[in-house]
Amino acid sequence: MSRYEQLALQLQEQISSGVWQAGDKLPSLRETVRRSGLSLMTVFNAYQLLESQGWVRSRPQSGYFVVPVLQAAHYSLPLQPLQPAETVDINAFIFNVLQAGNNSDCVALGSAFPDPSLFPQHQLSRSLIRVARQLSSANTDVSLPPGCADLRRSIAQRYAAKGMEISPDEIVITSGALEALNLSLQALTQPGDWVVVESPAFYGALQAIERHHLKTVAVATDPQRGMDLDALAQALQQYPIKACWLMSHCQNPLGASMSTAHKQQLLALLTEHGVSLIEDDVYGELYAGLVTPLPVKAWDNTGQVLHCGSFSKTLATGFRIGWVAAGQQAQAIQRLQLMSTLSTSTPMQLALADYLSAHHYDKHLHTLRRTLEQRKHIFYRAIKREFPDVVRVHYAEGSYFLWLELPTDCCATELYWRALKAGITIAPGRMFAAGEQYRHCFRLNVSLPWNTVSEAAIKQLATLIDGQLALV
Numbered sequence: 017m018s019r020y021e022q023l024a025l026q027l028q029e030q031i032s033s034g035v036w037q038a039g040d041k042l043p044s045l046r047e048t049v050r051r052s053g054l055s056l057m058t059v060f061n062a063y064q065l066l067e068s069q070g071w072v073r074s075r076p077q078s079g080y081f082v083v084p085v086l087q088a089a090h091y092s093l094p095l096q097p098l099q100p101a102e103t104v105d106i107n108a109f110i111f112n113v114l115q116a117g118n119n120s121d122c123v124a125l126g127s128a129f130p131d132p133s134l135f136p137q138h139q140l141s142r143s144l145i146r147v148a149r150q151l152s153s154a155n156t157d158v159s160l161p162p163g164c165a166d167l168r169r170s171i172a173q174r175y176a177a178k179g180m181e182i183s184p185d186e187i188v189i190t191s192g193a194l195e196a197l198n199l200s201l202q203a204l205t206q207p208g209d210w211v212v213v214e215s216p217a218f219y220g221a222l223q224a225i226e227r228h229h230l231k232t233v234a235v236a237t238d239p240q241r242g243m244d245l246d247a248l249a250q251a252l253q254q255y256p257i258k259a260c261w262l263m264s265h266c267q268n269p270l271g272a273s274m275s276t277a278h279k280q281q282l283l284a285l286l287t288e289h290g291v292s293l294i295e296d297d298v299y300g301e302l303y304a305g306l307v308t309p310l311p312v313k314a315w316d317n318t319g320q321v322l323h324c325g326s327f328s329k330t331l332a333t334g335f336r337i338g339w340v341a342a343g344q345q346a347q348a349i350q351r352l353q354l355m356s357t358l359s360t361s362t363p364m365q366l367a368l369a370d371y372l373s374a375h376h377y378d379k380h381l382h383t384l385r386r387t388l389e390q391r392k393h394i395f396y397r398a399i400k401r402e403f404p405d406v407v408r409v410h411y412a413e414g415s416y417f418l419w420l421e422l423p424t425d426c427c428a429t430e431l432y433w434r435a436l437k438a439g440i441t442i443a444p445g446r447m448f449a450a451g452e453q454y455r456h457c458f459r460l461n462v463s464l465p466w467n468t469v470s471e472a473a474i475k476q477l478a479t480l481i482d483g484q485l486a487l488v
């Protein structure tokens with residue numbers, strides 16, 4: 017990184033952390049030259065870079081001023097509180113979209129995974145090599161559920177560091193969170209049962225509901241605050257709900273995070289109706305700010321919350337290691353796993369246990385969170401600059417998604433196909449609901465580095481949206 021980029025990054029961090037607020041004037045070029053010891057040209061280039069990324073605006077003869085903070089957008093139409101569906105038919109659509117976009121040459125703005133270059137490949141390789149050297153017939157043997165004891169202990173220690181008492185015996189290691197979530201759903205339901213999901217929801221939930229022949233009530237979910245609890249109460253009154261599947265932090269696709277009070281109210285409501293919660297917390301470590309938020313599981317005294325986590329989004333996508341802290345259902349989940357996939361890859365579990373024992377993870381997470389937040393700001397500002405004003409951008413802190421809304425007569429699936437032809441993927445809103453209510457929305461992955469490729473992709477998307485708007 018050159019000196020002017022370093023200075024720009026430093027100033028970005030100061031703006032993000034509130035040292036400089038919207039409307040503040042940054043120190044003059046001369047003052048910064050004096051304080052930093054850098055040349056006038058270096059400082060000028062840094063300020064220009066900040067301006068091109070939308071952090072500051074220059075006013076002739078006055079200096080550089082911080083641009084107003086990100087504003088929460090509102091949905092163009094009020095959400096329907098409840099969206100019931102007796103059947104879900106989404107697998108074919110999801111498969112087609114994911115397969116068509118599965119091309120490493122594409123700019124992967126539709127991907128659910130963060131930029132893999134943000135992962136500590138070198139340290140993970142070292143753990144893999146160390147484990148490979150120590151492999152013996154004893155530890156390459158299949159490790160039956162609940163999985164490798166060292167890894168379960170490390171995960172329990174991470175809960176303990178947040179003040180949560182989760183016994184390693186309650187934890188079942190799975191093949192990614194997806195297996196944890198699917199097994200949890202299977203443990204709690206029979207075909208034909210009703211399940212609450214968010215609206216919009218992670219498509220994996222809808223796929224699981226389709227696969228297990230379940231019925232679903234999607235409950236309105238606010239892009240900032242999360243699930244509408246009045247609507248949830250109504251769903252619990254009207255339908256014989258067996259389970260609720262949701263994300264209390266960094267919801268996919270919205271990015272929404274619930275407040276502590278909201279989480280406690282949610283748990284009280286579910287407890288009152290005897291309904292278990294499947295808490296999908298795969299982005300829980302990717303919060304913004306300095307305070308670690310607790311999942312709903314933290315207040316669960318009865319074992320009715322099945323808390324599903326993963327290393328796929330924070331450390332090692334391809335290892336496919338996740339877990340569920342399954343409370344009352346720990347035994348049932350082990351039995352279901354034994355009948356389906358038997359166990360999770362032993363060498364991968366051992367390598368992760370080795371990596372976690374070296375205590376690099378928290379440092380890595382700290383850097384990852386900061387980088388993701390910075391990249392999200394940069395993309396957000398570029399999108400606000402390039403996209404037509406009628407496009408609403410829902411910005412929520414944490415993780416690495418932006419949820420965008422076109423005018424309601426535009427179809428984001430059409431935009432998906434056009435963008436794909438131009439070598440760019442997006443995640444169309446149709447993926448996140450059983451019905452058509454989000455056909456005009458799409459999710460962007462903004463974890464990618466901001467460079468000429470991503471900048472060109474955002475400009476190209478803006479042109480495609482302009483083209484689509486001209487047709488409606």
Ligand SMILES: Cc1ncc(COP(=O)(O)O)c(C=O)c1O
Nearest residue numbers: 128192193194218268326328338
């Ligand atoms: C919200 C959500 N839950 C679960 C998963 C699955 O996680 P894993 O890759 O650990 O199976 C994903 C992956 O995209 C996700 O976005």
